[in-house]
Amino acid sequence: MEARFAEYRFACDQLILYKHKEIIPLKRNQALLLNFFITNPDGIHSKDAIMNAVWQNKVVSEQVVFQTISQLRAIFGTDAIKTFSRKGYKWQLAVHLASAIDSEPADTVFTEKTPQVRKRSHWAAFIFGALVAVGIYLLQALTANEQVTLHLVQSGDSTTAQQKTLPQLSTRAITQDDIFTIEPTQKSHSARQLFAAPKLAWQQSNVPEGEWLLWTDTFSSDKGIFLNYGLSQDSRYWHGYVYAETHEQLSQKLSERLTQLHQLGLFSQSNNKLDISTLTSMKAIAPDDPDLLLLLANYYLEVQQLDVAMTYAQKLTNLDLSYGFSPYRAKAHWLIAELYKKRHKYQLASNSLNKMSATLADTPLWALSYENISAKAWLAYKQHDFDTMFKVLDQAIEFGQKQGEPLTLFELHIMYSILARKGGDDHKKYAHLNEAQALLLKHELDESNFAVVFYHFAIFTQDNNKALPYLEKILALPRTARNGWIIDHASEMLIDHYIEQQEYDLALSSIDTQLESPKNMLLLAKIYHAQQAQEKARPYLEKAFELARLQYKTRIAIDSALMLFQLNAHQPEVQAEYMAYLQGNANKKWLKKQMDILASK
Numbered sequence: 001m002e003a004r005f006a007e008y009r010f011a012c013d014q015l016i017l018y019k020h021k022e023i024i025p026l027k028r029n030q031a032l033l034l035n036f037f038i039t040n041p042d043g044i045h046s047k048d049a050i051m052n053a054v055w056q057n058k059v060v061s062e063q064v065v066f067q068t069i070s071q072l073r074a075i076f077g078t079d080a081i082k083t084f085s086r087k088g089y090k091w092q093l094a095v096h097l098a099s100a101i102d103s104e105p106a107d108t109v110f111t112e113k114t115p116q117v118r119k120r121s122h123w124a125a126f127i128f129g130a131l132v133a134v135g136i137y138l139l140q141a142l143t144a145n146e147q148v149t150l151h152l153v154q155s156g157d158s159t160t161a162q163q164k165t166l167p168q169l170s171t172r173a174i175t176q177d178d179i180f181t182i183e184p185t186q187k188s189h190s191a192r193q194l195f196a197a198p199k200l201a202w203q204q205s206n207v208p209e210g211e212w213l214l215w216t217d218t219f220s221s222d223k224g225i226f227l228n229y230g231l232s233q234d235s236r237y238w239h240g241y242v243y244a245e246t247h248e249q250l251s252q253k254l255s256e257r258l259t260q261l262h263q264l265g266l267f268s269q270s271n272n273k274l275d276i277s278t279l280t281s282m283k284a285i286a287p288d289d290p291d292l293l294l295l296l297a298n299y300y301l302e303v304q305q306l307d308v309a310m311t312y313a314q315k316l317t318n319l320d321l322s323y324g325f326s327p328y329r330a331k332a333h334w335l336i337a338e339l340y341k342k343r344h345k346y347q348l349a350s351n352s353l354n355k356m357s358a359t360l361a362d363t364p365l366w367a368l369s370y371e372n373i374s375a376k377a378w379l380a381y382k383q384h385d386f387d388t389m390f391k392v393l394d395q396a397i398e399f400g401q402k403q404g405e406p407l408t409l410f411e412l413h414i415m416y417s418i419l420a421r422k423g424g425d426d427h428k429k430y431a432h433l434n435e436a437q438a439l440l441l442k443h444e445l446d447e448s449n450f451a452v453v454f455y456h457f458a459i460f461t462q463d464n465n466k467a468l469p470y471l472e473k474i475l476a477l478p479r480t481a482r483n484g485w486i487i488d489h490a491s492e493m494l495i496d497h498y499i500e501q502q503e504y505d506l507a508l509s510s511i512d513t514q515l516e517s518p519k520n521m522l523l524l525a526k527i528y529h530a531q532q533a534q535e536k537a538r539p540y541l542e543k544a545f546e547l548a549r550l551q552y553k554t555r556i557a558i559d560s561a562l563m564l565f566q567l568n569a570h571q572p573e574v575q576a577e578y579m580a581y582l583q584g585n586a587n588k589k590w591l592k593k594q595m596d597i598l599a600s601k
Contacts, residue, residue: 001013001039001097001098002097002098003038003039003095003096003097003098004095004096004098005038005093005094005095005096006076006093007019007020008024008076010034010035010038012035012038012039015028015031015032015035016031017031017034019280019284020284022280022283022284022287024075024280025307025308025311027071027307029054029055029064029068030068030071030072032053032054033050033054033068033069033072034072036050036053036054037072037081037089037091038091038095038097039097040091041091041095043090044084044087044088044089044090045088045089045090046087046088047062047065047088049088050065050088050089051065054068062577062580064584066549066581067549067584069081069089070549070550070552071303071304071305073550074276074303074305074550074552075276076093078550079092080092080093083546147178147179147180147181148179148180148181148211148212148262148267149180149181149182149183149208149210149211149212150174150180150181150182150183150211150212150213150214150231150258151182151183151184151185151205151207151211151212151213151214152167152170152171152174152182152183152184152185152214152215153185153186153187153191153194153205153213153214153215153216154167154184154185154186154187167184167216169247169248169250169251170182170216170251170254170255171184172251173251173252173254173255174251174254174255174258176255177255177259179258179259179262180258180262183211185205185207185213187201187205187215189201189445189446190405190406190407191215191216191217191228191230192217192367192405192407192408193407193445193446194213194215194230194232195215195217195228195230195239196407196449196480196481196482197446197448197480197481197482198213198230198232198237198239198481199232199234199237199480199481200446200448200478200479200480201213201215201232202232202233202234203234203478207233209234210233210269211233212231212232212233212267213230213231213232213233214229214230214231215229215230216228216229216230216254217367218250219363219364219365219366219367220364221363221364223245223323223362224243224244224245224323224324225243225244225245225246225247225250226241226242226243226324226326226327226363226364226365227241227242227243227244227250227253227254228240228241228327228367229241229242229254229257231261231266235272235273236266236272236273236274237274238261238266238274238291239291240257240290240291241327241328242254242257243323243324243325244324260286260289263285264282264285264286264289265278265281265282265285266282274295276296276299279292279295279296279299280296283296288319290316290319290320290325290328293312293313293315293316293319293332294312294316294328294331294332294335296309296312297309297310297312297313297316297332297335298335300312301335301338301339301342302552303552304552306339306342306343309335309339310336310339313332313335313336313339314332314336316328316329316331316332317329317332317333317336323362323363326359326360326363326365327363327365327368329359330356330359330360330365330368330372331368333352333353333355333356333359334352334353334356334368334371334372334375336352337349337350337352337353337356337375337379338375340352341379341382346379346382346383349379350376350379353372353375353376353379356368356372356375357369357372360372366399366403367408369399370396370399370400370403370408370411370412373392373395373396373399374396374411374412374415376392377389377392377393377396377415377419378419380392381419381422381423386423389419389423390420390423390425390428393412393415393416393419393420396412396415396416397409397412397413397416399412400412400413406439406442406443406445407443407445407449409439410436410439410440410445410449413432413433413435413436413439414432414433414436414452414453414456416428416432417429417430417431417432417433417436417456418456420432421456421460429460430460433453433456433457433460436452436453437453440453447477447478448477448478448479448480448482448483449483450473450477451474451477451483451486451487451490452483452486454470454471454473454474454490455470455474455486455489455490457470458470458471458474458490458493464493464496464497464500467493467497468494468497471490471493471494471497472494474486474487474490475487475490475491475494488519491510492519492523494510495507495510495511495523495526495527496526498510499526499527499530502530504527504530504531507523507527508524508527511523511524516543516547517547518544518547518548518551518553518556518557518560519544519553519556521540521541521543521544521547521560522540522541522544522548522556522559522560524537524540525537525538525540525541525544525560525563526563528540529563534567537563537567538564538567541560541563541564541567542560542564544556544557544560545557545560545561545564548560554585557581557585558581558582558585558586561578561581561582562578562582562586562594564578565578565579565582566598
C-alpha cells in the first residue's frame with residue numbers, strides 16, 4: 001500500500017518516503033511512526049498507543065515519542081501533527097491511500113505484470129516525467145525573464161594588479177548573456193569580514209531591495225586559483241568555490257556558476273528564503289550540486305538528524321576527487337568530524353580532521369586550514385587533553401601571524417582566550433583577549449566584532465554590576481550571524497540582573513513580546529516566576545517547552561522542563577513527563593545538583 005499527502009509519497013510496505021522522485025532518508029522509528037499516523041489519520045492517539053505501535057515490547061521513555069514527533073514535524077512542518085493536551089497526537093495532512101501497483105513509481109520493477117497494468121504504468125511514468133519537465137521549464141522560463149542586478153564588491157584590501165583585474169574580467173564574463181547586470185561597489189572591509197557577516201554587509205551597502213551583493217576572495221598556487229564567492233540579499237546568503245588555472249578562466253567559471261544558480265531559482269523573487277523546502281526543490285533539479293549538499297548537511301546537523309547529515313556529507317567526500325574540488329571535500333570532512341564529536345566518537349572525529357588536513361595540504365586554502373585548526377583545538381578540549389589543546393592554540397596563533405589577515409588573527413586570539421579560561425589559565429585568558437581587542441582597534445575591524453570582546457570581559461568579571469556596562473554595549477551593536485548568540489545571551493544576562501534587582505518593569509520592557517520565540521517565552525516566565533505569579537508563568541513555560549523542542553533549542557527546553565517540574569509538584573504524573581525529558585537530555589551531574597537544590601527547599 002502507498003500513501004500520498006502534500007508533495008510526498010510513502011511506500012508503507014517498504015517504509016520509504018519520497019518527495020517527488022527523491023528519497024527522503026528516515027530512521028526506522030521515524031518511518032514506523034509516520035506509517036502509524038498515515039494509516040490511522042482520523043484518530044487522536046495517546047502516547048501509550050504510539051509506544052505500543054512503534055516500539056512494541058521495547059522499554060523506552062515518553063521523551064523518545066516527543067523527539068520522534070518533533071523530527072517528523074521538522075520534515076513535514078509544525079502543523080503536520082497536532083498536539084491535543086492530555087489526549088495525544090493527531091495527523092493533520094490529507095492522506096490518499098492507494099495500492100502499490102496503482103501508484104507504483106517509474107523506477108520500481110515487478111517480475112509479473114499484466115500488459116494492461118504495464119501499459120498504465122508506462123503512461124503514468126510518461127505523464128509524471130512530462131510534468132516534471134514542464135515544471136522545470138516553467139521555473140527556468142520564469143527566472144529567465146528576471147534580470148538580476150549584482151553589486152560586485154572591490155574590497156578595500158584589493159591591492160595587487162591581479163586582484164584589481166579580476167572584477168573587470170568577471171564583469172565582462174557575467175554580463176555576456178544578459179541575465180545579470182553588474183554594478184561596481186567599493187567596501188572598506190576585507191572579503192573575510194564580508195563572509196563573516198553577509199547580511200550586515202548587504203545592509204551597510206545600501207543595496208536596493210531585490211538586488212544582490214557579490215564578493216570574491218582568491219587563493220592562488222602554482223597549480224591554479226581557487227575563488228571563494230559570496231552572494232547576499234536581505235534574507236538569503238549563498239557561497240561556494242570555483243577553480244581554474246588562469247584569471248580569465250576563473251571569471252568564466254564564476255559566470256557559468258552564477259547561471260547555474262539562476263537556473264536553480266536562487267535569484268527568483270518567489271524564493272524569499274532558503275528553507276528546507278526550497279533546498280529540497282533545488283536538489284530535485286541538481287541532485288549532485290556541492291553547495292546544496294553542504295547546505296542540506298548543515299541543516300540536518302542543526303536539527304539533530306545526524307544520520308541524514310552524515311549521508312549528505314559522505315556523498316560529498318566521494319563526489320569528485322579532483323584537485324579543484326578540494327574545498328568541498330575539506331568542508332565535508334569538517335562536517336563529518338562535527339557529527340562524530342556530537343556522538344562522542346572523538347577518535348573518529350580526529351581521523352576526519354586529519355583527512356581534512358591531508359586534503360588541504362597541497363592547496364593555498366588557508367581560510368579552511370584555519371577552520372581545521374580551530375576544530376582540532378575544540379576537539380582536544382572536549383577530550384580534556386589540555387596539553388594538546390594549548391599546543392594547537394600556539395600553532396594557531398603562529399599560523400594567523402603568518403597569514404597576516406587581521407580578522408582571522410582576531411578570531412584565533414578570541415578562541416585562545418575562551419579555551420584558556422576553560423583550561424584554567426587566567427594569564428593566557430586575559431593576554432589573548434587584550435590582543436584581540438588591540439587588533440580590533442588597530443585595523444578598524446567592523447564594530448560588530450566587539451560583541452565577543454565585551455561579552456568575555458562581562459563574564460570574566462563574575463560581578464553583574466561590573467558586567468552591566470559591557471552588556472549594554474553589546475546590545476547597541478549591529479547583529480550578525482556570528483554575534484547573534486552573544487547578543488541573545490547578553491540580553492538574558494541583563495534581564496537576569498533586572499530580576500535580581502527586582503526591577504521587573506525594566507526586565508519586561510527589554511523583551512519583544514510580539515516575537516513568540518522559545519527564548520522570549522522562557523524569559524517572560526522567569527520574570528513572572530520571580531514575582532511569585534506562578535499561574536501567569538505557566539502558559540509561557542509550556543509554550544517555551546513546546547517551541548524549543550520543535551526548534552531543537554535543547555538548552556531552553558531543559559530550563560523550561562525544570563521550571564515546569566517545579567510548578568507541578570502536586571501532580572506526580574505531569575512531573576514524570578518533564579523528568580523523563582530532563583533525564584534524556586540534561587547533563588546528569590547538573591540534573592542531580594538541581595534536584596538536590598529543590599530537595600533542600
